[in-house]
Amino acid sequence: MAKMYYDADINEGILKDGKTIAIIGYGSQGHAHALNLKDSGFNVIVGIRPGKSFDQATADGLEVLTVKEAAEKADLIMILLPDERQKAVYDAEIQPALKAGKTLVFAHGFNVHFDQIKPPADVDVFLVAPKGPGHLVRRTYEAGAGVPGLFAVYQDATGNAKELALAYAKGIGATRAGVLETTFKEETETDLFGEQAVLCGSTTAIVKAGFETLVEAGYQPELAYFETLHELKLIVDLMYEGGMATMRSSISDTAEWGDFVSGPRIIDASVKDRMKDVLTDIQDGTFAREWIKENETDRPKYNAIKKAESEHQIEEVGAKLRAMMPFINEGKKQVKKEVVNSAQN
Ligand SMILES: NC(=O)C1=CN([C@@H]2O[C@H](COP(=O)(O)OP(=O)(O)OC[C@H]3O[C@@H](n4cnc5c(N)ncnc54)[C@H](OP(=O)(O)O)[C@@H]3O)[C@@H](O)[C@H]2O)C=CC1
Ligand SMILES: CC[C@](O)(C(C)=O)C(=O)O
Ligand SMILES: [Mg+2]
Numbered sequence: 001m002a003k004m005y006y007d008a009d010i011n012e013g014i015l016k017d018g019k020t021i022a023i024i025g026y027g028s029q030g031h032a033h034a035l036n037l038k039d040s041g042f043n044v045i046v047g048i049r050p051g052k053s054f055d056q057a058t059a060d061g062l063e064v065l066t067v068k069e070a071a072e073k074a075d076l077i078m079i080l081l082p083d084e085r086q087k088a089v090y091d092a093e094i095q096p097a098l099k100a101g102k103t104l105v106f107a108h109g110f111n112v113h114f115d116q117i118k119p120p121a122d123v124d125v126f127l128v129a130p131k132g133p134g135h136l137v138r139r140t141y142e143a144g145a146g147v148p149g150l151f152a153v154y155q156d157a158t159g160n161a162k163e164l165a166l167a168y169a170k171g172i173g174a175t176r177a178g179v180l181e182t183t184f185k186e187e188t189e190t191d192l193f194g195e196q197a198v199l200c201g202s203t204t205a206i207v208k209a210g211f212e213t214l215v216e217a218g219y220q221p222e223l224a225y226f227e228t229l230h231e232l233k234l235i236v237d238l239m240y241e242g243g244m245a246t247m248r249s250s251i252s253d254t255a256e257w258g259d260f261v262s263g264p265r266i267i268d269a270s271v272k273d274r275m276k277d278v279l280t281d282i283q284d285g286t287f288a289r290e291w292i293k294e295n296e297t298d299r300p301k302y303n304a305i306k307k308a309e310s311e312h313q314i315e316e317v318g319a320k321l322r323a324m325m326p327f328i329n330e331g332k333k334q335v336k337k338e339v340v341n342s343a344q345n
């Protein structure tokens, strides 16, 4: 089994005593890292451009500076900007502040692995990547729990990079759940694969396919929403708690038999062949090159698909149903604010 690191294995003093951490960006991950580190007793500042995030970080009681000022002031600089914006901000405002002995950190290896950012040799470089959405990194921390994570050392100029990475992981609450060591290559490729082939890409596609199949067969859209989207969370919660066996112990034997015989009719061997194609595109850089190009040309495909997805019937029906479930609305307030902000940008 891989070596796992937990709270008790880590002395966070190396990053706590007399050190300043700059969180660059205050979005999904940025707000979670900044607030968790602050609540864990670390000295945190935020670097961000003027605007909504700047105002939010200020309202949250943090010291907020420009990216350049924060990078100059900090010992450790964590870049939590969107991957596609990191290179431009790094070149203009962060790289000039990277004096020898400082620490540069990422939550995803994309820009280093795909050669967009090339840090100088005399700084420590590592990543600490939570395996979960930023809003849940904050929410679970506040509940006394944590989201597991990965760390990887790319460059160890001071000899302290691994210790610093573990201290950071403890500060955001990741070592409450467990952290394991990886490389930038492994983190980047597996994270891209997971989000495309399982967690986001395939999950939304299968939910829509199930919803459309029921609606096209004449069933009520509201019922189809409950059956294919709402209940998915409840089923996945059981897998999160106890794996597939726990989920299957809670569902009826009829459902379990249907799971066994019909699941493989939908997700057959050809699915794995296509997953391998997706993985190849990630490994050989095709996906990264296309995403970088899409951003250089103002995101024509991204914007068109995003618009069509937002207009899908499942979103319209779901919004009405969720409005009648205030317990869900409470939980997603913060996420919704972020989504509205990003849509306006
Ligand atoms: N989202 C997640 O849960 C996960 C993300 N990651 C990684 O974490 C990193 C951050 O991702 P994520 O949290 O999703 O990012 P977000 O899209 O949520 O970050 C947006 C933040 O970046 C700021 N920003 C955008 N452009 C600029 C700019 N040009 N100059 C200064 N600030 C800017 C925004 O400010 P403004 O309000 O002014 O627009 C906002 O504060 C990425 O590397 C990602 O891969 C890793 C694990 C999970
Ligand atoms: C699953 C998507 C993710 O990789 C994440 C939340 O872990 C991301 O890039 O946002
Ligand atoms: Mg990701």
Ligand SMILES: [Mg+2]
Binding pocket: 130, 131, 132, 191, 195
């Ligand atoms: Mg991820």
